[in-house]
Amino acid sequence: MSGATSSLLPGAAAGASAIGLYARPTPGFEARVAETLALLQQAVTAHGSGLIQSTSLGAEDMVITDLIARHGLAIPIATLDTGALHEQTLALIPAIEQRYAIKVQVFSPVQEAVIQFVGTNGERAMYESLALRKACCGLRKLEPLARMLNGATAWITGLRREQSANRAEVPFDEDDGQGRRKLNVLAAWSWADVWHYIQAYQVPYNALHDQFMPSIGCAPCTRAIAVGEDFRAGRWWWEDENAKECGLHKSHSNEELNTKKSGAPA
Numbered sequence: 001m002s003g004a005t006s007s008l009l010p011g012a013a014a015g016a017s018a019i020g021l022y023a024r025p026t027p028g029f030e031a032r033v034a035e036t037l038a039l040l041q042q043a044v045t046a047h048g049s050g051l052i053q054s055t056s057l058g059a060e061d062m063v064i065t066d067l068i069a070r071h072g073l074a075i076p077i078a079t080l081d082t083g084a085l086h087e088q089t090l091a092l093i094p095a096i097e098q099r100y101a102i103k104v105q106v107f108s109p110v111q112e113a114v115i116q117f118v119g120t121n122g123e124r125a126m127y128e129s130l131a132l133r134k135a136c137c138g139l140r141k142l143e144p145l146a147r148m149l150n151g152a153t154a155w156i157t158g159l160r161r162e163q164s165a166n167r168a169e170v171p172f173d174e175d176d177g178q179g180r181r182k183l184n185v186l187a188a189w190s191w192a193d194v195w196h197y198i199q200a201y202q203v204p205y206n207a208l209h210d211q212f213m214p215s216i217g218c219a220p221c222t223r224a225i226a227v228g229e230d231f232r233a234g235r236w237w238w239e240d241e242n243a244k245e246c247g248l249h250k251s252h253s254n255e256e257l258n259t260k261k262s263g264a265p266a
């Protein structure tokens with residue numbers, strides 16, 4: 001599990017920048033960047049208008065968006081606004097649009113469904129049971145994601161093998177179970193690679209990464225992690241480790257946990 005452990009440095013001061021904590025050049029970095037760019041270019045050739053980047057607005061996805069925009073690739077960028085995101089996360093949408101002069105497509109849950117769910121189960125339903133948490137993810141993430149991917153033949157995610165044990169065998173290209181290809185173009189990148197790229201290309205990133213939140217989802221379900229904690233320890237921290245996926249991405253080591261898939265605020 002060492003590969004899935006964050007690189008937080010012992011004694012790192014609160015408020016230290018994520019770049020300062022994590023970015024460092026590692027052997028093969030340039031080759032991995034070139035490989036990722038080649039994968040994106042191949043995806044454009046193979047899928048044309050059926051290709052989309054589903055971004056969680058996390059650090060990995062910001063790298064991918066930068067590569068897409070920097071190289072002028074014809075890949076639309078889309079994200080989910082679950083209605084429960086931090087303001088720092090939402091701030092990245094206009095930041096991307098201004099920085100790269102591209103439009104970010106935003107998909108939101110059906111408001112009536114959210115109102116009904118919250119009215120019936122309360123604002124804190126996700127803490128009460130795994131079933132209610134997954135129901136919340138279903139209506140705030142999975143349903144709008146299905147709309148986002150409607151008509152797509154392939155979608156690009158920022159999943160990396162290092163992120164967790166459940167993601168340790170993420171391939172570059174896989175069947176998403178819905179007849180589409182899921183392209184995990186950063187599968188081989190390390191956390192140091194991600195931040196080295198962000199530093200080198202001055203990529204905008206979520207300010208919460210500077211507050212010890214390496215993996216950021218909805219506000220009620222994300223907390224900062226402590227030194228030495230697992231990369232995704234701040235996600236659904238009250239649940240069993242093996243349940244820590246929201247259904248956007250199929251578990252690769254425990255198929256029965258998540259039978260659905262996808263890639264947004266994962």
Ligand code: SF4
Nearest residue numbers: 126136137140218221
């Ligand atoms: S991450 Fe939390 S708030 Fe967001 S959709 Fe899932 S349960 Fe709901």
